[in-house]
Amino acid sequence: xxxxxxxxxxxxxxxxxxxxxxxxxxxxxxxxxxxxxxxxxxxxxxxxxxxxxxxxxxxxxxxxxxxxxxxxxxxxxxxxxxxxxxxxxxxxxxxxxxxxxxxxxxxxxxxxxxxxxxxxxxxxxxxxxxxxxxxxxxxxxxxxxxxxxxxxxxxxxxxxxxxxxxxxxxxxxxxxxxxxxxxxxxxxxxxxxxxxxxxxxxxxxxxxxxxxxxxxxxxxxxxxxxxxxxxxxxxxxxxxxxxxxxxxxxxxxxxxxxxxxxxxxxxxxxxxxxxxxxxxxxxxxxxxxxxxxxxxxxxxxxxxxxxxxxxxxxxxxxxxxxxxxxxxxxxxxxxxxxxxxxxxxxxxxxxxxxxxxxxxxxxxxxxxxxxxxxxxxxxxxxxxxxxxxxxxxxxxxxxxxxxxxxxxxxxxxxxxxxxxxxxxxxxxxxxxxxxxxxxxxxxxxxxxxxxxxxxxxxxxxxxxxxxxxxxxxxxxxxxxxxxxxxxxxxxxxxxxxxxxxxxxxxxxxxxxxxxxxxxxxxxxxxxxxxxxxxxxxxxxxxxxxxxxxxxxxxxxxxxxxxxxxxxxxxxxxxxxxxxxxxxxxxxxxxxxxxxxxxxxxxxxxxxxxxxxxxxxxxxxxxxxxxxxxxxxxxxxxxxxxxxxxxxxxxxxxxxxxxxxxxxxxxxxxxxxxxxxxxxxxxxxxxxxxxxxxxxxxxxxxxxxxxxxxxxxxxxxxxxxxxxxxxxxxxxxxxxxxxxxxxxxxxxxxxxxxxxxxxxxxxxxxxxxxxxxxxxxxxxxxxxxxxxxxxxxxxxxxxxxxxxxxxxxxxxxxxxxxxxxxxxxxxxxxxxxxxxxxxxxxxxxxxxxxxxxxxxxxxxxxxxxxxxxx
Numbered sequence: 001x002x003x004x005x006x007x008x009x010x011x012x013x014x015x016x017x018x019x020x021x022x023x024x025x026x027x028x029x030x031x032x033x034x035x036x037x038x039x040x041x042x043x044x045x046x047x048x049x050x051x052x053x054x055x056x057x058x059x060x061x062x063x064x065x066x067x068x069x070x071x072x073x074x075x076x077x078x079x080x081x082x083x084x085x086x087x088x089x090x091x092x093x094x095x096x097x098x099x100x101x102x103x104x105x106x107x108x109x110x111x112x113x114x115x116x117x118x119x120x121x122x123x124x125x126x127x128x129x130x131x132x133x134x135x136x137x138x139x140x141x142x143x144x145x146x147x148x149x150x151x152x153x154x155x156x157x158x159x160x161x162x163x164x165x166x167x168x169x170x171x172x173x174x175x176x177x178x179x180x181x182x183x184x185x186x187x188x189x190x191x192x193x194x195x196x197x198x199x200x201x202x203x204x205x206x207x208x209x210x211x212x213x214x215x216x217x218x219x220x221x222x223x224x225x226x227x228x229x230x231x232x233x234x235x236x237x238x239x240x241x242x243x244x245x246x247x248x249x250x251x252x253x254x255x256x257x258x259x260x261x262x263x264x265x266x267x268x269x270x271x272x273x274x275x276x277x278x279x280x281x282x283x284x285x286x287x288x289x290x291x292x293x294x295x296x297x298x299x300x301x302x303x304x305x306x307x308x309x310x311x312x313x314x315x316x317x318x319x320x321x322x323x324x325x326x327x328x329x330x331x332x333x334x335x336x337x338x339x340x341x342x343x344x345x346x347x348x349x350x351x352x353x354x355x356x357x358x359x360x361x362x363x364x365x366x367x368x369x370x371x372x373x374x375x376x377x378x379x380x381x382x383x384x385x386x387x388x389x390x391x392x393x394x395x396x397x398x399x400x401x402x403x404x405x406x407x408x409x410x411x412x413x414x415x416x417x418x419x420x421x422x423x424x425x426x427x428x429x430x431x432x433x434x435x436x437x438x439x440x441x442x443x444x445x446x447x448x449x450x451x452x453x454x455x456x457x458x459x460x461x462x463x464x465x466x467x468x469x470x471x472x473x474x475x476x477x478x479x480x481x482x483x484x485x486x487x488x489x490x491x492x493x494x495x496x497x498x499x500x501x502x503x504x505x506x507x508x509x510x511x512x513x514x515x516x517x518x519x520x521x522x523x524x525x526x527x528x529x530x531x532x533x534x535x536x537x538x539x540x541x542x543x544x545x546x547x548x549x550x551x552x553x554x555x556x557x558x559x560x561x562x563x564x565x566x567x568x569x570x571x572x573x574x575x576x577x578x579x580x581x582x583x584x585x586x587x588x589x590x591x592x593x594x595x596x597x598x599x600x601x602x603x604x605x606x607x608x609x610x611x612x613x614x615x616x617x618x619x620x621x622x623x624x625x626x627x628x629x630x631x632x633x634x635x636x637x638x639x640x641x642x643x644x645x646x647x648x649x650x651x652x653x654x655x656x657x658x659x660x661x662x663x664x665x666x667x668x669x670x671x672x673x674x675x676x677x678x679x680x681x682x683x684x685x686x687x688x689x690x691x692x693x694x695x696x697x698x699x700x701x702x703x704x705x706x707x708x709x710x711x712x713x714x715x716x717x718x719x720x721x722x723x724x725x726x727x728x729x730x731x732x733x734x735x736x737x738x739x740x741x742x743x744x745x746x747x748x749x750x751x752x753x754x755x756x757x758x759x760x761x762x763x764x765x766x767x768x769x770x771x772x773x774x775x776x777x778x779x780x781x782x783x784x785x786x787x788x789x790x791x792x793x794x795x796x797x798x799x800x801x802x803x804x805x806x807x808x809x810x811x812x813x814x815x816x817x818x819x820x821x822x823x824x825x826x827x828x829x830x831x832x833x834x835x836x837x838x839x840x841x842x843x844x845x846x847x848x849x850x851x852x853x854x855x856x857x858x859x860x861x862x863x864x865x866x867x868x869x
Contacts (some may be wrong), residue, residue, distance in 0.1 A: 012735050013075075013131070013289070016296075019728035023303075023721055032288055033133040034281060035163050036203075037186040038174030040139030043205035046236035047174055048136050050274040051281060053128065055248055056081070056094035057136065058102045066109050068119040068159060069101065069136040076125035084121035097122070113146030117159045132285070135163050140185040157189065165193045170284055176206040177216045177233070181225050182752060197228030197750060201280060204233045207265070208258055215264035220272065226748035232280060233265065233272045283742055290741045297732050304725045311722045325705040332446055333695065336456060337687045339442040344680060356607070358438045362680070364607070365430045366672040368614035373423035374664055376623050384656070388412055388649045409652050409659075410486050416660045417482050420667055424475045431675050432468050435683065436461055448711040452695070452704045459694045463686050464679070471678040478670055482663055494658040517541045518615040520608075522548075524593075525581055525600040534602070543619055546584070559593060566592070568616055569624040571600055580609045584621070 034051070036044040045057040045065055052073065058064055081091040083100060091097045101120060109116045115138055137160050144152045164171050171194060173186040181187070181204075190200040204216055218224035220233050235255040237246055252274055259269035270276070343358030356364065391408035439460050446453035488495070518541045525534050537548035537558060544563060550556040565588050571581040585598035593599050603609045613623070695704060 012739065015731050016289075016728075016735065019724065019731045023724040023728065032284065033135060033163075033166065033169040034172065035135040035137060035160075035169050036172045036174055037137055037160055037164060037189060038139060038203075039176070039179070039185060040141045042139060042174045042176050042179075042186075043234075043236045044139065044172075044174045045136055047172060047203055047205065047234060047274075047277070048134055050234070050236070050248065050252075051278055052124070052134070053248060054094055054124070054126075056097045056101075056124075058098050058105075065136055065138050066113070066115045067105050068117065068138070068163065070119045070121050071134040071136065072121070072123045073129035073132045073134065074123055074125050075127070075129060075131055077127055079124075079126040079128075082123045082125070084123075110147055113148055115148060115152065115155065117155070117162075135169075137163060140189075160189060161193065164190065167199075169199065170281065171200045172203050173200055174203045174205055177204050177210050178206055181219055187227070191750070197747070198744060200227060201229045201277075202227045202231035203277065204231050205236055207233050207262075208235050215262075217264040220265070220268065222748070225752055226750060228745050228748050228750070229280075230745070232277045233259070234274050234277060235259075286739050287741045290736065290739055293732050293736055297729065300725050300729050300732070304722070304729070307718060307722050307725070310718060325701055328449075329452070329695070329701060329705055330692070332449070332452065333456070333692050335445065336442050337684075337691070339445065340438065340687055341684055343438050343442065344684065357441070358434070361434050362431055364611070365427060365434065366675075368611055369430060370423065370427045370671060371668060372610065372614050372617055372623075373426055374420070374668065375617050376423070384412070384653060385649055387415070388652045388656070389645060392645065392648055392652070408648075409655050412652065412656050413486055413659050413663075414483050416656065417479060417663055420663070421476060421479055424479065424667065424671060425472055427671060428468065428472055428475065428675060428679075431679065432464060435464050435680065439464070448707060449705055451699070451706055455695055455698050455704065456691070459691060459698065460683065460687060464683055467679045467682055471675060474674055474678055475671065478667070478674065482666070486659070488659075490659075490662055492658070492662050494654065515543045517543065517619050518612070519552075520612075521552075522612070523579065523602040524548075525579070525602040526596065526598075539601075541615055541619055561592065561599075563619055563621055565590075566621045567624045568613060568621055569598075577602075579604060580606045582609050582613065584616075585624075 034048075036048050038044045041064075048071070049055060049057050052071075057069070079092070081094065081097045082089070083091075083104070085104060086100075091100065101122070104120050108118055138156050140153070140156055140160070141148075142153050144150055149155065163169065171190045173184065173190045175181055175184040175186060187200070187202065191197075194200050204220060207216060210216065216233065220231050222230040235258050237248075237251045241251065255273050256269070256275075259265045259272045265272055344362070346359050388408060391411050392405060395405045395407050439457060443453045443457050446456060487493075518539075520539060521536055522539045523534050523536045527533060527535065537550070538552045538554065539546065539548045540554065545560050546563060546566075547560040548558050550558065561584075565586050566584055567587055569583050569585060571583045573579060573581050579602035581600050581602045583598040583600045584592060586592050589597070591597055601612070603612065616622075
């Protein structure tokens with residue numbers, strides 16, 4: 001019992017799922033949904049049940065399915081059912097499942113035929129199913145009954161379209177055989193959402209209930225009203241069979257017997273019945289699986305290729321092999337040296353595009369941070385003049401000097417040169433920090449061997465710290481050398497004569513006017529919210545001005561600020577701010593921009609701030625000095641000098657300015673050279689020539705090359721993944737060869753389904769060779785649950801007198817061809833025969849529809865008792 005074709009697909013899908021699970025991925029096959037659409041009591045639920053091979057859906061006459069049922073089939077080793085609305089309960093008896101569906105339907109819709117678009121979600125776990133979603137939808141109806149709303153037809157239509165519009169759904173358009181196919185709402189709705197007919201399969205039910213002498217052969221042969229995927233005829237169990245607990249196995253046997261014994265269908269019995277419908281749907285699932293295989297295969301192949309290079313190292317891997325350990329140690333130390341040198345010297349391969357690293361950061365320390373620190377140490381004009389005047393007076397002592405003393409010049413120069421020690425030592429500390437960071441980045445590749453990484457870091461860092469002391473001693477020695485002899489014969493020194501002739505000038509050394517020093521984005525941070533708040537502008541710094549524009553096109557200038565009397569000060573960033581800020585202000589207490597005494601400029605990082613400060617230095621805008629003077633000092637600044645002393649102070653001041661400029665230039669040139677020689681180049685040589693010896697002396701090779709647990713796990717994982725990928729590819733190849741996909745059928749002329757097209761061609765029957773006697777009991781004719789009953793041509797209008805429906809059935813079957821051409825309501829021929837069953841006492845205005853109760857109990861014809869035995 002069950003769906004054998006589906007059960008044959010299960011092992012294939014399970015093998016695929018297992019192969020993907022072994023590599024830690026999920027296999028997204030996304031099998032299509034199967035939705036059944038059709039008129040009320042057309043047999044939709046029975047078709048769905050037969051496909052699953054289980055008896056669990058409520059059935060009966062009238063509207064039984066009143067809420068969509070979303071049935072998820074899930075492959076499992078045990079068989080049970082579970083509802084979304086009561087997850088904790090597992091149903092193992094499928095009769096209980098049916099009762100729960102009925103109870104849940106009534107809970108939302110009531111007991112009086114009401115409908116609801118809220119779906120019931122049912123999951124069936126079984127070893128006999130694929131992971132599929134089946135949707136049982138309410139039947140299409142026209143006339144509201146019971147508690148149904150007046151727009152019942154449109155509500156059900158919208159509900160159905162919501163499910164069948166998905167591209168991944170297969171549509172089973174179910175139509176009963178005793179209803180005119182051209183009036184099938186199911187086929188028309190399927191045509192709306194699937195105009196190509198690729199997803200629609202026609203299912204003809206109730207073939208055993210057609211009037212004697214009629215059959216659906218032309219329809220089932222896809223000749224009369226063609227569909228691209230054709231039609232499949234099925235014979236479901238009648239209500240009497242269901243009430244009599246006739247199981248699906250017996251029903252399938254009776255169905256097979258019906259098709260083999262019926263003269264109109266026996267030649268195509270292999271293409272009819274529930275088993276063939278199962279095969280067709282299973283073939284669609286197979287096609288879908290085969291269509292997804294190429295994308296799965298290419299995904300696995302790309303992963304396999306990316307692993308192959310690494311796996312090559314491990315194919316003949318023996319962790320305890322001493323030769324392998326020696327080779328790996330040599331290779332890693334050598335690679336560490338190459339990486340360190342590349343990071344310091346720069347290289348074209350593996351360039352970091354996200355941030356500065358190694359040599360680039362050290363370069364910035366040399367040429368941006370260090371000059372900035374030197375400028376910060378520059379003397380304050382008032383302090384310098386006061387110190388010079390004290391020096392001159394103290395040198396003259398009790399005498400009044402007539403000439404400018406040399407010793408005052410030397411004393412002031414030496415005091416300024418000593419101040420250079422602090423920024424020079426700070427520069428060394430910054431370079432050391434960058435070197436240690438670079439070493440850590442390079443040793444990250446040694447992570448497979450934690451002990452080796454730890455020892456390498458320790459040895460190289462210790463060497464850098466040793467070189468730090470020597471480098472600092474050398475730099476202090478350079479400054480001491482500068483202090484030891486003041487060379488007043490230096491070619492750049494202005495000399496006494498020029499110093500006396502020079503006018504007082506500011507210490508600023510401006511670059512060429514209009515020369516652009518820097519461009520970039522900055523945020524003006526201290527504009528009030530009332531005036532627009534913080535805003536980003538494009539800044540252009542030249543030797544004479546700072547301008548900002550709306551954007552980098554530099555067309556719309558917002559403001560131009562001259563650099564005269566401007567200085568820089570640091571600003572602490574706010575509590576919630578992520579930006580780094582510095583400010584520009586005017587030393588003469590004037591507003592810098594509009595009503596702002598200073599403008600605060602914000603950057604994304606401290607590195608950008610330092611870089612902008614260095615650019616302002618080049619433009620002659622210097623940092624603010626720390627205000628640590630006492631009140632007494634402030635009063636002493638106001639001291640007065642006699643004209644002679646003032647001239648002497650001015651002369652020495654110019655001399656000091658000139659000589660300190662020479663020293664600064666010399667130190668700025670020698671510092672990078674000293675650090676490079678004594679620290680950076682020395683560390684590179686040490687790594688290349690001595691690191692290996694230090695490693696061997698620090699520990700034995702075995703402990704150094706001990707793999708980390710993570711590395712061993714990673715290697716095992718990689719090898720397992722490699723073999724799993726190969727296995728998954730082999731399984732995909734097996735599935736490709738063991739399954740066959742069927743081509744899409746060619747398009748057919750389905751214009752009969754187009755909106756506004758005419759009615760069907762001649763009705764779905766062949767004229768009998770001899771008419772039945774007119775006295776055939778009407779009860780033997782099957783009640784059709786199709787469209788509402790219609791009067792005979794020429795009869796009373798709907799709601800008219802009952803006698804119009806009591807005409808004998810024989811005249812209604814004669815001349816169907818002529819009638820079909822003029823009056824569409826005469827086709828199919830069995831419809832006019834049905835009104836004979838309506839009791840004559842029906843009042844006018846009541847819809848002429850057969851009562852629901854006697855829908856299908858009497859399907860066994862006395863003339864052919866052996867058909868369904």
